[in-house]
Amino acid sequence: MKRQLSDEDAAFRQRMREFFTTQVPEDIRTRWAAGAEEGMDDLIRRSQQLLNANGLAVPGWPKEWGGQDWSTLQRQIWHEEMQAASVPPPLAFNANMVGPVIAAFGSEEQKQRFLPATANLDIWWCQGFSEPDAGSDLASLRTTAVREGDEYVVNGQKTWTTLGQYADWIFALVRTDPKAPKKQMGISFLLIDMLTPGITVRPIQLIDGGHEVNEVFFENVRVPADQLVGEENKGWDYAKFLLGNERVGVAPVGSIKRKLADAKTYAASIATPTGTLLDDPLLAARIAELETEVMALDLTVLRVAANSKDGKPDPASSILKLRGSQLQQDVLELIVDIAGPMGLQWAAGDELPGWATHSTPTYLNFRKASIYGGSNEVQRQIISGGILGLKG
Amino acid sequence: MDFTIDDEQRALRDAVRDMASRFAPPEERDKVPTGPRAHDAKAWTALAEMGLLGLPFAEDAGGMDATAVEVVLAAAELGKARVQTAYGEALVAASLLAAAGDQKALLEKVIDGSALVLPAFAEPMRAWAPHDPSVTASGGSLSGVKAPVPIAEVDAVLVTACEGDQTGVYLVDSPQVSDGALKLDGTAATKLNVSADDLDAALNLGIVALAGEALGAMDAALAMTVDYLKTRKQFGVPLMTFQTLTQRAADMYVSVELARSTVLYGAMTLAERPSDNATASRVKVLTGRTGRHVGQEAIQLHGGIGMTAEYAVGHYTTRLTAIEHTFGDTRYHLGQLARDVSDHAEVDVFA
Numbered sequence: 001m002k003r004q005l006s007d008e009d010a011a012f013r014q015r016m017r018e019f020f021t022t023q024v025p026e027d028i029r030t031r032w033a034a035g036a037e038e039g040m041d042d043l044i045r046r047s048q049q050l051l052n053a054n055g056l057a058v059p060g061w062p063k064e065w066g067g068q069d070w071s072t073l074q075r076q077i078w079h080e081e082m083q084a085a086s087v088p089p090p091l092a093f094n095a096n097m098v099g100p101v102i103a104a105f106g107s108e109e110q111k112q113r114f115l116p117a118t119a120n121l122d123i124w125w126c127q128g129f130s131e132p133d134a135g136s137d138l139a140s141l142r143t144t145a146v147r148e149g150d151e152y153v154v155n156g157q158k159t160w161t162t163l164g165q166y167a168d169w170i171f172a173l174v175r176t177d178p179k180a181p182k183k184q185m186g187i188s189f190l191l192i193d194m195l196t197p198g199i200t201v202r203p204i205q206l207i208d209g210g211h212e213v214n215e216v217f218f219e220n221v222r223v224p225a226d227q228l229v230g231e232e233n234k235g236w237d238y239a240k241f242l243l244g245n246e247r248v249g250v251a252p253v254g255s256i257k258r259k260l261a262d263a264k265t266y267a268a269s270i271a272t273p274t275g276t277l278l279d280d281p282l283l284a285a286r287i288a289e290l291e292t293e294v295m296a297l298d299l300t301v302l303r304v305a306a307n308s309k310d311g312k313p314d315p316a317s318s319i320l321k322l323r324g325s326q327l328q329q330d331v332l333e334l335i336v337d338i339a340g341p342m343g344l345q346w347a348a349g350d351e352l353p354g355w356a357t358h359s360t361p362t363y364l365n366f367r368k369a370s371i372y373g374g375s376n377e378v379q380r381q382i383i384s385g386g387i388l389g390l391k392g
Numbered sequence: 393m394d395f396t397i398d399d400e401q402r403a404l405r406d407a408v409r410d411m412a413s414r415f416a417p418p419e420e421r422d423k424v425p426t427g428p429r430a431h432d433a434k435a436w437t438a439l440a441e442m443g444l445l446g447l448p449f450a451e452d453a454g455g456m457d458a459t460a461v462e463v464v465l466a467a468a469e470l471g472k473a474r475v476q477t478a479y480g481e482a483l484v485a486a487s488l489l490a491a492a493g494d495q496k497a498l499l500e501k502v503i504d505g506s507a508l509v510l511p512a513f514a515e516p517m518r519a520w521a522p523h524d525p526s527v528t529a530s531g532g533s534l535s536g537v538k539a540p541v542p543i544a545e546v547d548a549v550l551v552t553a554c555e556g557d558q559t560g561v562y563l564v565d566s567p568q569v570s571d572g573a574l575k576l577d578g579t580a581a582t583k584l585n586v587s588a589d590d591l592d593a594a595l596n597l598g599i600v601a602l603a604g605e606a607l608g609a610m611d612a613a614l615a616m617t618v619d620y621l622k623t624r625k626q627f628g629v630p631l632m633t634f635q636t637l638t639q640r641a642a643d644m645y646v647s648v649e650l651a652r653s654t655v656l657y658g659a660m661t662l663a664e665r666p667s668d669n670a671t672a673s674r675v676k677v678l679t680g681r682t683g684r685h686v687g688q689e690a691i692q693l694h695g696g697i698g699m700t701a702e703y704a705v706g707h708y709t710t711r712l713t714a715i716e717h718t719f720g721d722t723r724y725h726l727g728q729l730a731r732d733v734s735d736h737a738e739v740d741v742f743a
Contacts, residue, residue, distance in 0.1 A: 002394040003660035261738040288729035292674045299653035303395045380642035390632040
């Protein structure tokens with residue numbers, strides 16, 4: 001048992017910190033920290049291309065496709081330092097989802113065609129999994145793909161397609177065998193160009209007023225058969241791999257810690273009749289408790305990162321997802337409460353700082369965190385079934 | 393950061409596990425002790441013979457030259473087996489005797505188990521405030537009341553007392569403890585040559601030892617609960633058929649895993665910086681909260697059987713409640729952390 005980082009890891013941490021705080025342009029980081037929606041795609045693209053040029057965009061991938069020979073702990077440090085410096089992280093759909101799937105199950109031709117462009121965000125991917133009647137019960141999806149010669153003909157509807165308005169391609173789960181004995185067994189994993197005729201993207205406005213997710217409709221969309229990943233009807237396996245193979249970045253600890261530190265600065269800037277809000281015992285106790293809980297999460301991330309089993313769905317990820325989303329939401333809730341009456345206004349001005357006027361929409365927006373990527377109820381089910389052996 | 397235990401630590405853990413299994417309390421109707429622990433002299437001797445009382449102390453004082461990490465691993469096994477002793481308290485006393493420098497003979501007896509010396513810091517009708525006792529000292533004699541004293545059969549106690557505006561730690565030989573209280577009325581005492589930092593370091597060691605015991609108790613309570621959900625049938629099906637129960641068991645598991653990381657980290661940190669009060673307080677707050685969550689849910693998920701004395705699960709909850717209120721409760725430690733919240737931008741676990 002050892003508390004400190006090894007000399008090697010400490011040097012690694014320093015190298016990451018230096019890169020993220022000195023080599024990533026200040027305007028990218030301040031605008032990202034402020035949570036600007038306007039021009040967000042541009043920030044993500046610039047950031048990922050810069051990271052990729054320096055070998056920092058897809059460290060978890062196989063080495064021949066741009067990955068790094070890092071330990072899981074080092075990847076964890078990379079991720080935390082990136083978040084601590086408010087650097088827009090590589091687009092998850094590319095770096096954490098479709099990239100690893102293509103690298104693991106794609107054909108050589110697909111790897112050549114897609115992986116370099118995916119790492120460099122020359123292709124912006126979106127995820128076509130959820131459907132109106134297939135949310136937590138993802139395997140109930142109904143979008144069909146019927147083979148006709150060298151093509152699949154796709155019909156159906158996807159929803160909650162995050163940042164789909166910027167996407168060049170979509171990776172979609174489609175039903176290729178409606179007669180399969182189990183609903184999980186008739187699903188395939190298709191790569192589809194968003195410019196293919198028959199695709200319509202329609203925005204969904206969310207409670208924070210923002211446009212982040214979309215509905216995507218497929219009407220007789222003809223997809224070349226060489227865009228099928230792996231084997232037909234094995235898509236569910238690839239989707240499980242995609243959702244469960246990653247422990248790094250599952251809990252956004254770096255970002256939570258940064259927000260909590262920001263919250264203290266905000267609280268210290270708010271006057272009360274006797275001092276500042278940071279001197280208020282109730283608020284200070286709440287911050288102290290959150291710091292303790294975040295520390296426990298931070299440590300748990302480091303502890304389980306060291307035991308990572310690559311490539312297998314890993315129920316320990318569920319602990320991180322569950323607690324990470326809860327604490328992320330708790331900290332945003334704290335910031336709304338610090339903003340107090342200023343949070344009633346959603347547009348910044350000379351008198352009202354942006355952090356305060358963004359606080360309510362941001363808080364509302366991040367209620368999503370305990371729903372997406374497997375809701376917290378699903379995570380509890382994975383823990384109770386997969387770890388504790390409680391099978392209903 | 394590395395949380396894995398080495399071969400020597402594994403051997404220690406296995407030996408303590410084996411020893412603890414021999415002293416676990418009975419689970420038979422009318423034979424199960426309830427309420428605060430009673431002193432078990434045989435178990436205490438076994439602890440001493442295994443060297444557990446000397447784990448974090450120097451070899452030349454009769455100790456094992458190990459650290460708080462080993463203390464936590466040992467305490468967790470005691471907690472799991474429900475061997476309820478004054479282990480954490482004895483380590484606080486031994487730590488102060490070691491710091492005093494001139495108490496070598498007594499320290500050796502504490503470590504070899506021939507003398508039971510415990511701290512008596514708590515005072516009736518006073519919130520926990522280790523540096524601000526109401527007992528007073530004057531010219532080597534003490535006045536006031538300490539209660540509750542952890543165990544009545546002590547050979548000596550260490551008492552905190554104020555002389556003017558100075559808080560000191562005093563050794564009282566052969567104290568007369570009655571109904572859990574030690575009444576001091578001009579009682580002769582020896583002042584230990586220890587600083588406020590030494591007192592903090594001693595309490596922090598006690599905190600982390602108790603946190604280790606709590607971790608073992610929570611592990612066991614969770615395991616019993618999971619097992620019960622698998623085997624107990626109602627409505628013709630096992631309880632694990634009901635998601636309202638399994639989802640709550642999952643939350644217990646998450647709580648325990650976060651506590652495990654925190655307790656082990658706390659031990660590693662305090663081994664390096666014994667008077668790092670903030671880390672000790674975070675360990676205390678987190679295990680306090682987790683102990684309540686896991687202890688309460690363990691009883692609730694069992695239902696009525698969890699309320700009975702002959703079934704172990706509720707005893708874990710009893711012990712977790714006692715641990716939370718020893719060496720400062722969650723309110724006290726959260727207050728300490730809240731007071732210092734503007735001292736740092738964030739908590740850096742590598743600092």
